[in-house]
Amino acid sequence: MAASSLSLDTLRDAELVSSGRRVFQIESTELDRVGNRIGAEFAAACRLVLASRGRVVTTGMGKSGHVARKIAATLASTGTPSFYVHPGEAGHGDLGMITEDDVVLALSYSGESDEVLMLLPVFKRQGNLLISMTGKPESSLAKAADVHLDVNVDHEACPLALAPTSSTTASLAMGDALAVALLDARGFTADDFARSHPAGSLGRRLLLHITDVMHGGDDLPTVREDASLSQALMEMSRKRLGMTSVVDVDGRLVGLFTDGDLRRALDTDLDVRTAGIAEVMTRNPRTIGADQLAVEAARLLEKHHINGLIVVDADNRPVGALNIHDLLRAKVV
Template sequence: MSQSPLPAAPRPVSADPAGLVASGRRVLEIEGQALAAVGARIGDDFARACALVLAGTGRVVATGMGKSGHVARKIAATLASTGTPAFFVHPGEAGHGDLGMITDTDVVLAISYSGESDEILMLLPALRRQGNAVIAMTGRPQSSLAREADVHLDVSVPTEACPLHLAPTSSTTATLALGDALAVALLEARGFTADDFARSHPAGSLGRRLLLHIDDVMHGGEALPAVRAGATVAEALVEMSRKRLGMTGIVDADGRLLGIFTDGDLRRALDQGVDVRGTPIDAVMTRNPRTVRAGQMATEAARLMEQHRINGLLVVDDDGRAVGALNIHDLLRARVV
């Protein structure tokens, strides 16, 4: 009866803090040198790659195997979010039907550090027949992929950060950084703006800040706290209690804003012994209050509240009519602040 082999003895583990810190710093130093080397090579080929993409009417299709595939996915995502439509296609799946996702107007960004990935090389004849332009990122300018591409971007690095020189480390960092450089150069060439970025990131905090308007978060219509000039302080308090915003606007017969009455104004009035039932609100309101215009970005309301250390604002239209109100809690709920 055969015996099962004994498990291998565990390898000794070194947890020396100084050694771990030195190792981490060494990796960053090596990868920093790799980035500097790639940056020094950016030139005409890089400009030609950008021109190919800008001249195209389709999308950028990024592809790569293994670690290069992970990098290609990230580059495609960065391109897509910065104004250059792009997506990732796995080269293995492309050979089994996903090639149909690539149209003849697309530019293919093929990534392989060796430049000899069989799965990518197998796609080249089909891409050539279809008329696709190919941009290659490799670490070997004389590789098969580099020679077949319309444009080759050299991402070769002096050494990998892995002490065994086996795990892709410096090379993947350099490739990823060159992809970022490509995306940013295209962004600038297209005149891509922060508003454009926000439109492709509506669920993100930046998208909310750049796309959300005052009108989207204010309380308007029946929810607007407002009383007519001449109303008593008590009537203003009833309106404040009903609308629960800690303030009310005071308006004239045409709805134009005359002043504001807040919880702070109420405390000051009570300290002065004001008769809330008999005193007109005009006597204790704050005149010429801080306001924000309808149609402005919600971030402007946040800026004014922070600048003037207030918790609420009334919203007016171009004619000075009160059309809405909002407080800091509305901006917090909308994740503007």
């Protein structure tokens, strides 16, 4: 381990905090500089990708390679098919993954990475359009590209000016800018995003509908409005949802009875053995449609401080029921 100019005994928290804040200040300044340079070249890069019938193939060595991987992942998840190819592996067979319709996005801050430059004749011969991202507009890679994106920074955050810091942050931000501009141009929606992230929490929130989590059919607790409180309690016990819908003779919802309603009834002089459900139910309860997203049910429960909802059709007839536990199990909340 390299020797430190400061011993751990004398190193103060304030010095560590100051060092960390300095990095944010430097990188923030450099991001502003790079962002202000976005112009016609950036638009040209977007148009190359939008006009392409293929994918965006990113490549780069070292830290630029890590950034290129992240850019490919961001593009792919926001509507622009993309993947990363390691430039060293490309020369040993992985070039076969790249078709003539693909656009290549090559990253090298110096613009002189041998492994990347070695691939340029192949790309040109195959007819691939090339977008370069470098910090040196006069570099070999920048000059060979159809479009160059300039991510030059004045200062790295590393006090030794050796470790790529501001430059990699600027490259990441440029990749994000490219992905978001393409997303906007394609009219990419939250539903589109969810379809490519079905296993994630966002995917569940955007793809799960009420019908996916509700209890319907024989599992739907329902009693008529002329039923007794005892009958309603038996229905609640059988269906185990802590509530039951109450319907009229035509099957339309007129009320809801919950565990909370029972507790409130027990606090009164009401004789629960003889009482009718109509005396203790909540009239005109909150409901939700079966075609709505499960996350909308979560919002209703939170907004109105309730634990369950009856799902109704267009004629206000109950078709399902759900409670907060159903949403928790589905990982919607």
